């Protein structure tokens with residue numbers, strides 16, 4: 001039996017809604033064998049981040065080698081990378097092992113405001129990792145930091161996507177979760193040739209912990225199955241929409257999304 005394989009390089013979320021946990025659950029639900037390199041452990045729940053504990057560098061480097069020397073992920077995603085030093089090691093491994101289908105989710109701050117990428121690491125992300133991206137998936141605040149100016153309108157989002165291509169990414173998705181000015185949650189996809197608006201109705205809920213991780217993991221899983229990028233983004237959008245809409249009601253504050261929802265809905269059709 002052939003099972004598509006994917007790797008996530010990200011932080012652990014003890015609460016299970018974001019990070020490595022969201023990525024592996026998403027891979028599994030989409031029929032993809034998941035592997036992981038853990039960059040940092042976060043003590044986290046639906047109320048916020050109580051602590052961040054980076055894994056020692058030797059441990060991160062060894063995880064990358066253990067996978068690269070033996071296993072062959074078809075698609076790889078990055079999430080929380082925390083420091084410039086970690087970014088540099090990840091960029092080296094990506095090149096050494098030929099992980100060309102690289103999805104970069106440039107995770108910077110948790111929804112409650114905790115820092116998941118040190119400020120001085122943003123330049124390393126731009127210079128060393130971004131040029132290796134098959135696709136980079138910033139939300140609007142992350143895209144603003146990457147290009148260095150504010151993004152207010154959809155036209156400005158298109159310009160930002162174009163600038164991120166000029167900076168070296170092969171494709172860009174600027175996500176619309178943060179832009180509450182529209183009734184639709186619109187994600188703008190640009191591959192250097194054409195723009196696609198991948199959208200769905202905005203759901204009014206505080207329970208969106210881990211949406212970005214889940215979405216980029218779903219794109220990675222679909223690319224691991226050799227789908228084209230537009231199809232992968234459309235499937236990821238349907239996956240995350242179902243996950244938000246059928247929220248689990250877990251925890252006391254900003255709850256996680258429901259990773260079972262997409263598959264359950266397809267099963268009853």
Ligand SMILES: Nc1ncnc2c1ncn2[C@@H]1O[C@H](COP(=O)(O)OP(=O)(O)O)[C@@H](O)[C@H]1O
Pocket residue numbers: 138139140175176177178185186187200201202203204205208210211212213215237240241244
């Ligand atoms: N309230 C919402 N209703 C519907 N879709 C949403 C909502 N919030 C986020 N999304 C979708 O979830 C995905 C992740 O987006 P976003 O929340 O902006 O990322 P991040 O978690 O990185 O901030 C995108 O496809 C976005 O359109």
Ligand SMILES: Cc1ncc(COP(=O)(O)O)c(N)n1
Pocket residue numbers: 010011012013018019020042044079080107109110111116208209210211212213214
């Ligand atoms: C370990 C880890 N990685 C990423 C996020 C971002 O989560 P979100 O998808 O809600 O922006 C998080 N809260 N924790």
